[in-house]
Amino acid sequence: MNGYAIHSIDALIQGNPYVGRGIVLGVTADGTKACAAYFIMGRSENSRNRVFYENADGEVYTRAFDESKVEDPSLIIYAALRRYENNLIVTNGDQTDTVYDGLAAGKTFSAALESRCFEPDAPNFTPRISGLLTFADGSCSYQMSILKSIDATGSACTRQTFAYPATPGLGHFLHTYVTDGNPLPSFEGEPERVAIPNDVDAFAGALWNALDANNKISLYVCYTDLATGEVEKRLFNKNAEGTK
Helix, strand or coil, rough: CHHHHHEEHHHHHHHCCCCCEEEEEEECCCCCCCEEEEEEEEEHHHHHEEEEEEEECCCCCCEEEHHHHHCCCCCCEEEEEECCCCEEEEEEHHHHHHHHHHHHHCCCCCHHHCCCCCCCCCCCCCEEEEEEEEECCCCEEEEEEEEEEEECCCCCEEEEEEEEECCCEEEEEECCCCCCCCCECCCCCCEEEEEEEHHHHHHHHHHHHHCCCCCCCEEEEEEEEEECCEEEEEEECCCCEEEE
8 A cells, every 4th residue: 555645535425424623734736835724524313403604804613503402512612723823723622712811821732732631431442533734934844643542441541643744745544433333433543634725616516525425514625825824614514405
């Protein structure tokens, strides 16, 4: 197997009913833009009752689509994407705020996450996945983290952090589950290598269309121009049946 192969995002997802929540970070093929993407899927009515929304500061949050149907908001309502100085933070839970507060206190990405572990949702013990995209001098670099249970009983947390330089055309994809199951099997190995095309619509469309139609909920993609800081955004909400 070629460990340096770069796959299209749809090839990695198509036909898989449940990869859970996923983060993609990388750089476009022409080297001019940084890509950040985050999606959520859900199997229960509580999980599916969500949409993404973006506030005036460019922060992305999950919120209930129908407030009357909310059962337990603890693991499903959170800030998914925030910005701190020259950093973009994206995670699958309220550790977004943990990373934000850690950076503000002078901590590194990995040190900020030392206080957190996998989600308390036995028997799945859903991994906490996080990404940090850092902009500097017309370029960028990024880090990705996964906090997951070391065994089937949730006895301890294993922590992995991956750091990547800006490499044109290359991105990395980290998601919570291998596929559907009971319990859900946690992601294994290193973040997967994916191609980042120059066209934000090509990438966002391929990702959204590849996600299982029954289980996908929302997707947010942003491309940031490394020279100007200009941002192109795409937001998909299955419940709202719209994009922007």
